Amino acid sequence: MPTERGTVLIAGGTGFIGGAVVRELLAPNGPAPPGAGIRVLSRRPLPGWMEAAGVRRAEGDLRDRATLRGSCDGADTVLHLASYVGRDPDLCTAINDHGTRALLEEAHSAGTDRVVYASTASVYGPGPHRGSTEAQLTPAPASAASASRRRAEQAVLSGGGIVLRPNLVYGPGDRWFVPTLCRLLRKVPVWPDGGTARTSLIAVQDLARVVAALAGRTERRELDSVYHVNHPRPTVLRALVAELSRNLEVRPPETDLPHAAHRELTARVLPELSAHQHGLLTQDHWYESGRIWQHLGLAPGLGFAAGFAASAPWYRRHLAGPNRT
Template sequence: MTMKARTTRPLPGETVPASTATARGRTRSTPVRVAVVGATGFVGSATVTALASAGIQCTAVARTPPHTDIPGVVSARADLTDPASLETALTGADVVIHAASYTGNDPAHCVAVNVAGTENLLAAAARNGISRVIYVSTIGVYGSGPHSGIGEYEATPAPVSALSASRLAAEHRVLERGGCVVRPGFVHGPGDRWFVPGFIRIVETLGAWVDEGRSRISIIAVNDLARLLAALAAQYPARNGEVFHACHPDPVTVRKLGQALADSGRLRLPATSLTFDDAVTAGARHGLTERHLDLIGRDHWYDPTRLWTATAATVGHGPLDHFPA
């Protein structure tokens, strides 16, 4: 799918003539510094690289910060549960990309890190005079499918797990403070420990397609997500209070995903197919829940046009061109 031609918004690293000053005394032509919280994670590390590649100064914030010699990148140690460490780590930043989340199943940790931790981060940003916070959330906040081509404001989130509920609560905190939220589709690429491994486990455990693998899902390469986040962070003026989907414009079928994994030697393709209801019954015998089968048996694709247009970014490749990494 070909996206719209570039608008007049600057690309990452570019500047335009100064005119209106920001609340912190910066102008449109003043380079920004972006703090990436969760800089050693799957998405965070790719985002640090994308910012550096675009010539944007970056502070890589993590509990165990990376040792990096990348020009324009400095490291800082902080923990979402330690407000004082966050305030120090954000010093000098103009924009925060919040890519640090607990992704386990412990409800108490979900609240402590994803909700209270986000509140701590927002408070630290406010104390540093930072009004621009971009939160990396998840399409998981929508809950069970089918979702077929929906826009950001066309469906009410209905999370079905403590994890997704905590991510949605974090979204609300960010939006209430004037930040913006990015909901990525299923992210793949170097460092993926969830989507592709989980997809393979579900398909091979079930041993069958669901409805011939016709369901469509939205995916995005981690490097594409990172450059979209970098472009959003570099933007002037800020797009506060907005929610964006981040995925390739074209959804892919479960069958095509499976074929791509089979071609790379990572998946044994099923020879049979079940209806969704029959798959739930069969899957239960092997420890698969309806939530597992929802991933491969129902549509989960979303319209990302607003983000690609807002950032004036181009796609330049098909959804499976870099899959799997």
Template sequence: MRILVTGGTGFLGSHAIAELSARGHDVVSLSRSGIARPPATADGGSVEHLQADLAGELPVARMGADVYLLCAAYVGPDARTAEAVNTGGAERLVRAAQTHGAPVVSLSTLSVYGSGPHRGQAEGALEPHPESVASRTRVAAEEIVLASGGAVLRTALTTGAGDRWVIPTLTRVASRLGAPDELRAVRSSVIAAPALARAAAGAAIRLAEDPDGAFRARTLHLAHPEPVNLVGLCERLTGIAVPRVSSEAFAQGVEGLGLSPHQTRLLTEDHWYESSAIWEALGEDPGPAVDPSPDAVAWYRERLAER
């Protein structure tokens, strides 16, 4: 197939392109830079790079594909940019896809549910409760994709080579504050980047092959079925032991970090979701909850050493 991926030079997009190319598909990578990162593999399908911004005019004539995979998103606090990239970008991408008769699979986020605690809720059990402009505009983008007959995959915290936020940030916070015993009992949904790429690629291929099938106009949780403890996850991937502290000392430390209420709750309360449906629909084993590859471990240890 020929598959278009937005955000192809980013964390999720680059993993998706590597997976699709390894399966032998030809990929069109659309990104603001248009630069290959990581370089396209020599094996598998070809990778063509297009430079375009979802917030602006798209080169529709050059975007012919069998299916579109929307990986790009703006997650910052600027409302105007979030509207332009997330909501407007989804609308422009769906129009381009319809021009070529192609469906769209969009990567969204479990953060659209807002703060928990959430413990094992399946798709449809919770209404979105976005607590940021990024999440609010991504909910709007979801609605645009679903209305077109596309699929939405709400992704969990994602780990692996290329992650510059989840594990590096959590490790710096936990190493600075320490962790009380009760924090080590908190569970969260996560997904390893290679597993996310496998599921996203599989969903895109299935939707292209059968536009009226199991993935049409469907929202699915994209996470490993087994939740994990974030403190233990950080220790495993970085080799940095997080010291044990009292609950009182931890609470005092958190107050001085300037985290948002939502960020604090993500760290201190359960946020995990029933996530077996997508793997059942694909007929695949999700594999390990954490990317155990030497590349992932080396990535995190290099990033933390730099700081």
């Protein structure tokens, strides 16, 4: 079936990042061409706001190849924003690895000529990482989830697609980064190495702007294949916690421990937090992230302080509710 210019299929369109991308594509001044169709691959009915906006559902499940047949028919672009981030290795393989390959096969069969995959900087494995470009780091994933997402990357890249590697994403719908950091500060109210770690962050709305801009491109000038997608300016842990304190009444630590001692204490009181996850929150993990903004001609946003203030009402509701961590 021939593709329709501007028709977008979004895998993961009802999730944290995908929902923000759908909103960006639907925005009155968004990048989607007039009359563009938005189709969301989903096992379940779409949220009411999507249906009301005319978003169509493509019923399918990445864990079941047969359900994906025909899902990409007529699509000009596939935005693959669906990932399993838990610790079940079988689900990692079924969704991130095999599911991605099945989706790519459907895209190829349908003649879809553009695929964008939202991966993660965690494919680089444990840090610290300090200002490296995409070409300066070699992936060395340390978890089943990251390893399976790396295999998904390789499949996307082999077909000429684009891979995006954000580090930590915050904003409405974030149920890991800020909630976990708040829990860590309550359980271990001590600075690791003085709270000097620098971290690459991006607001989900800004990540959505990048993904939507890639979907809305009409010219075919060659882009590179892999991009870090973060605010170009990293955030120091102390500054990050200051914003949590200002907006969420999180109490900053008053004492300090060397990183190894901080990790040892955390392992005792928060055993569910892996060493890699602890490192993401407490050690340098920042990446040169200016190229994607330059290539797309987009401003990267105002940074963490302004972005988090806009998201704080959602976090207050989430942290006060039954899912309080």
